[in-house]
Amino acid sequence: LLELGLVSGVGGVSRGGRRPSVFSFNPHSGVILAAGLGATHSRLAVTDLAGVTLVDREFDLDIELGPEAVLSLSQKQFTELLDQAGVAPASVRGVGVGVPAPVESATGKPVQPPIMPGWDSYPIRDRLAGYDVPVLVDNDVNLMALGEQRTCYQNVPNLLFVKVATGIGGGIIVEGRVYRGADGSAGDVGHVHIAAAGDALCRCGKVGCLEAIASGGAIARRLSEQGIEASTARDVVELVNAGNMRAIELVRESGRLIGEVLGSAVNILNPRVVVIGGDLAQAEGHLMPGIRELVYQRSISLATGHVRIAPSHLDNRAEVIGAALMAIDHVFSPAKVDEAVTEYAV
Numbered sequence: 001l002l003e004l005g006l007v008s009g010v011g012g013v014s015r016g017g018r019r020p021s022v023f024s025f026n027p028h029s030g031v032i033l034a035a036g037l038g039a040t041h042s043r044l045a046v047t048d049l050a051g052v053t054l055v056d057r058e059f060d061l062d063i064e065l066g067p068e069a070v071l072s073l074s075q076k077q078f079t080e081l082l083d084q085a086g087v088a089p090a091s092v093r094g095v096g097v098g099v100p101a102p103v104e105s106a107t108g109k110p111v112q113p114p115i116m117p118g119w120d121s122y123p124i125r126d127r128l129a130g131y132d133v134p135v136l137v138d139n140d141v142n143l144m145a146l147g148e149q150r151t152c153y154q155n156v157p158n159l160l161f162v163k164v165a166t167g168i169g170g171g172i173i174v175e176g177r178v179y180r181g182a183d184g185s186a187g188d189v190g191h192v193h194i195a196a197a198g199d200a201l202c203r204c205g206k207v208g209c210l211e212a213i214a215s216g217g218a219i220a221r222r223l224s225e226q227g228i229e230a231s232t233a234r235d236v237v238e239l240v241n242a243g244n245m246r247a248i249e250l251v252r253e254s255g256r257l258i259g260e261v262l263g264s265a266v267n268i269l270n271p272r273v274v275v276i277g278g279d280l281a282q283a284e285g286h287l288m289p290g291i292r293e294l295v296y297q298r299s300i301s302l303a304t305g306h307v308r309i310a311p312s313h314l315d316n317r318a319e320v321i322g323a324a325l326m327a328i329d330h331v332f333s334p335a336k337v338d339e340a341v342t343e344y345a346v
């Protein structure tokens, strides 16, 4: 491990007898490339092997441009970021990518993503195989959940993360690990049926989903119908910050609708913390009261006795940090470290 650079000696103090050697994990023996690809903007980062960001950048990028355009641009940005960090491409140990889509866990391929035309079953791993290191892909909210839990709630092994943005999604951490379910679709709170949604058509193709009535996109649509210009969750937040009463009303109502669904989720999962992130969480003063009210009203008291409902601390960095941690978990899994040591010894 020393020769591979994965651990380094940090000295040791003798208490009589031979001086002991103390070793610790060396986070500087390589880097991870991490990407959080969003519907309209993306964030890319180079981190060390402990997941600490060395350099990062956020930029507008329309995911609808398709996988070829989006991934070549991302690769170009990675090259620039490595340059900026002064790190050689040979130091890259793993790549982690988050996408706003259901992802098949076994293959890392997006599955019928409603907002990503051209990405269905696209082999993201193969496309980013150029660094000759493992490439890991997961759903954006799973990674936000992982990033938030590892960074801010290390002593909280059971956590639910809900992203409220132009769409609504959820990520579940059980016993410190992302719970993906049998196929990778666990946590999809946005497409839970809710009576209040009536027959509102959802972008998943079904009617009556939570997302179809309570997401930033749904609020923007309702505002536009009333002559108030808005198309994304960010537009809604801008209107709220400017004191637009109709926008504030709709965000408050959205909080209660989301709370209704999360009340059931809390009953089923019994998390210690429910974290609310995503663009619409920027209007937390209006979104959180309804969520809190309904969760406490609708969940059984054993589940709500100690549950905390909190806004995301990592905010728009949660996904990219989670993407780096996913890659690190893989690269430093016992099997992979054994492999690296065996290869080195040969």
Ligand SMILES: [Zn+2]
Pocket (backbone or CB within 6 Å): 190, 191, 202, 203, 204, 205, 206, 209, 211, 212
């Ligand atoms: Zn839906």
